[in-house]
Amino acid sequence: MGRRKKRLITLAGLALLILVIWWAQANLNSYTLRILNLAAINIICAMSLNLLFGFTGQFSLGHAGFMAVGAYVTGLLILPEAAKANIFILDPLTWPFTVLSAPFLVALLAGGAVAALIAVVIGFPVLRLRGDYLGIATLGFAEIVRVLANNLTTVTNGALGLKDIPPISNLWWTVGGAVIAYAVIKRIITSSYGRAFMAIRENEVAAEAMGVSLVYYKTLSFAVSAFFAGVGGGLMASLLTTINPRTFVFMLTFNILIMVVVGGLGSLTGSIVAGLILTVIMEALRPLESPMVIFGRYIPGIPGMRMVIFAIILLIAILFLKQGIFGQRELDLDAMAGLYRKARARLASGQKESGV
Amino acid sequence: MGILQAEQITMQFGGLTAVKDFCLDLKQGELAGLIGPNGAGKTTIFNMITGFYKPTSGRIYFGGRDITGLRPDKVVGLGIARTFQNIRLLANLSVLDNVMIGRHLHLSKHTTFVEGVLRLPRYRREEESMYDQAIRLLKAVGLEDVKGEKAGSLPYGQQRRLEIARALATTPQLLLLDEPAAGMNPNETKDLIEFIARIRDEFDLTILLIEHDMKVVMGVCERILVLDHGITISEGTPEVVQNDEKVITAYLGVDVDDVAAQ
Numbered sequence: 001m002g003r004r005k006k007r008l009i010t011l012a013g014l015a016l017l018i019l020v021i022w023w024a025q026a027n028l029n030s031y032t033l034r035i036l037n038l039a040a041i042n043i044i045c046a047m048s049l050n051l052l053f054g055f056t057g058q059f060s061l062g063h064a065g066f067m068a069v070g071a072y073v074t075g076l077l078i079l080p081e082a083a084k085a086n087i088f089i090l091d092p093l094t095w096p097f098t099v100l101s102a103p104f105l106v107a108l109l110a111g112g113a114v115a116a117l118i119a120v121v122i123g124f125p126v127l128r129l130r131g132d133y134l135g136i137a138t139l140g141f142a143e144i145v146r147v148l149a150n151n152l153t154t155v156t157n158g159a160l161g162l163k164d165i166p167p168i169s170n171l172w173w174t175v176g177g178a179v180i181a182y183a184v185i186k187r188i189i190t191s192s193y194g195r196a197f198m199a200i201r202e203n204e205v206a207a208e209a210m211g212v213s214l215v216y217y218k219t220l221s222f223a224v225s226a227f228f229a230g231v232g233g234g235l236m237a238s239l240l241t242t243i244n245p246r247t248f249v250f251m252l253t254f255n256i257l258i259m260v261v262v263g264g265l266g267s268l269t270g271s272i273v274a275g276l277i278l279t280v281i282m283e284a285l286r287p288l289e290s291p292m293v294i295f296g297r298y299i300p301g302i303p304g305m306r307m308v309i310f311a312i313i314l315l316i317a318i319l320f321l322k323q324g325i326f327g328q329r330e331l332d333l334d335a336m337a338g339l340y341r342k343a344r345a346r347l348a349s350g351q352k353e354s355g356v
Numbered sequence: 357m358g359i360l361q362a363e364q365i366t367m368q369f370g371g372l373t374a375v376k377d378f379c380l381d382l383k384q385g386e387l388a389g390l391i392g393p394n395g396a397g398k399t400t401i402f403n404m405i406t407g408f409y410k411p412t413s414g415r416i417y418f419g420g421r422d423i424t425g426l427r428p429d430k431v432v433g434l435g436i437a438r439t440f441q442n443i444r445l446l447a448n449l450s451v452l453d454n455v456m457i458g459r460h461l462h463l464s465k466h467t468t469f470v471e472g473v474l475r476l477p478r479y480r481r482e483e484e485s486m487y488d489q490a491i492r493l494l495k496a497v498g499l500e501d502v503k504g505e506k507a508g509s510l511p512y513g514q515q516r517r518l519e520i521a522r523a524l525a526t527t528p529q530l531l532l533l534d535e536p537a538a539g540m541n542p543n544e545t546k547d548l549i550e551f552i553a554r555i556r557d558e559f560d561l562t563i564l565l566i567e568h569d570m571k572v573v574m575g576v577c578e579r580i581l582v583l584d585h586g587i588t589i590s591e592g593t594p595e596v597v598q599n600d601e602k603v604i605t606a607y608l609g610v611d612v613d614d615v616a617a618q
Contacts, residue, residue: 187472187474191472192459193460195453195456196457196460202446202449203445203446205440206444208428209408209428209432209437209444210432210460210522211432211461211526212461213429
């Protein structure tokens with residue numbers, strides 16, 4: 001497919017997306033909007049984890065930690081001064097956080113930047129580890145962030161967390177963020193630098209022998225991944241308007257990891273599809289936890305029931321789609337053009353055979 | 357002075373001495389061979405030269421510069437490329453990508469990550485020249501037709517050639533080949549001998565190779581070093597090495613009667 005044609009289709013797609021968002025913001029109820037916003041945020045985080053795990057081959061369980069960092073930074077920057085005074089009752093907020101404030105966009109970028117900076121600092125020692133050990137070390141990092149959030153009361157307000165965060169997040173921000181994240185990560189992985197990431201995933205020894213510095217590129221991938229996780233966390237803070245250390249428990253990392261695996265390690269579009277589907281399924285299963293009558297018998301609500309069903313759905317998905325929905329393939333314009341050509345060829349040959 | 361000097365390099369793993377006091381002076385443009393029974397320490401020497409192991413003692417100089425203990429990616433940057441005994445391709449990436457990764461270290465010298473993401477002109481120029489050079493290399497090794505295939509799906513002989521092409525992509529001055537003929541049939545081996553001689557001239561290389569196939573070693577190498585239990589037991593032209601008692605003993609062992617007679 002030609003470059004101009006591709007660009008045209010991309011622009012048309014974006015225009016369509018803008019129309020859909022515009023319509024959705026005006027017509028959908030707040031519950032549906034909340035789910036769509038959550039899906040977009042999950043997609044951002046899943047794509048960023050995919051860059052690290054699916055493309056660079058570094059198993060990380062620290063995403064909730066980076067999201068927490070982004071969420072707290074963004075939250076503190078967009079909370080009005082008066083609100084801060086109201087929230088921090090037990091221990092007053094320390095200077096300079098009392099006076100620091102920024103517009104939402106700057107706050108989001110700052111959240112991402114701080115997360116990326118922390119990734120660079122902890123990446124230096126931690127990224128020497130491989131496989132499961134790296135997973136455990138990054139999980140440890142996420143727990144440290146949570147414990148700090150619980151105890152650094154003069155910055156995070158401890159277990160009470162931040163509340164009354166201005167609800168600025170809407171589909172424009174979340175879907176916009178997802179589109180930008182997709183564009184940036186896509187460009188990274190299709191560049192020579194992305195090839196270096198994938199070389200590390202395929203064979204560390206060979207990559208190093210070809211002049212790819214393992215320390216540098218692993219840290220780079222880790223930092224970019226943390227940046228988008230931080231931005232996702234910031235969007236989430238403004239969407240939920242209340243954040244506390246319990247928001248960023250291991251379950252959050254786990255959910256995102258599942259989206260990456262179900263979508264396909266090494267497939268960005270897979271992360272998008274899986275992020276959307278799984279977020280919706282998680283919500284759709286909610287009625288299972290309310291009291292119901294089955295075959296005339298009254299069954300009280302069982303909290304956590306939807307997780308049981310969710311786990312079963314996952315088991316089935318992994319059993320039948322070992323490499324996730326897309327494997328390492330992408331469902332981008334080139335792939336769609338290929339499918340379209342194939343379908344037309346099949347249609348044409350079918351017509352010939354039936355003599356029409 | 358030669359291009360590579362190894363001065364009494366020794367590698368110990370705990371109590372085991374894998375290589376002891378190995379010395380080597382490679383001249384520019386030379387094609388030398390390293391042979392010896394299994395476990396003699398040949399690959400360990402490669403690993404020390406390319407930075408995967410840091411020698412326990414001794415020093416290595418490349419082009420007059422001390423490279424002892426330098427990280428592997430730095431060593432490649434200076435101009436020493438290698439292949440592996442057990443092929444290490446990027447199996448899920450295309451043949452073309454496998455060669456292009458060898459050019460990345462040159463690209464990253466002239467452009468930055470941010471330029472790459474934004475596809476700024478300087479990055480695009482570098483990427484284009486990277487692509488052209490990769491294609492030229494693939495043509496040189498006869499793999500242009502399969503450039504879109506996954507590297508892991510190639511037949512064995514082609515995988516070996518792809519690994520050499522990838523090493524060449526880093527524009528080395530010194531190429532280390534670790535058993536390039538392993539697993540090849542006689543026909544493929546014959547092609548390989550011609551291929552190695554050809555790339556040395558075409559790319560102006562100095563080559564050091566490890567090989568068990570004596571046809572290859574005797575066919576292309578101008579100088580041979582024989583290693584046994586980490587010690588260099590013989591060195592010289594193929595004829596000299598072939599007739600060296602110590603070499604024959606190392607490979608074939610000693611007749612019990614001879615030992616008794618002594």
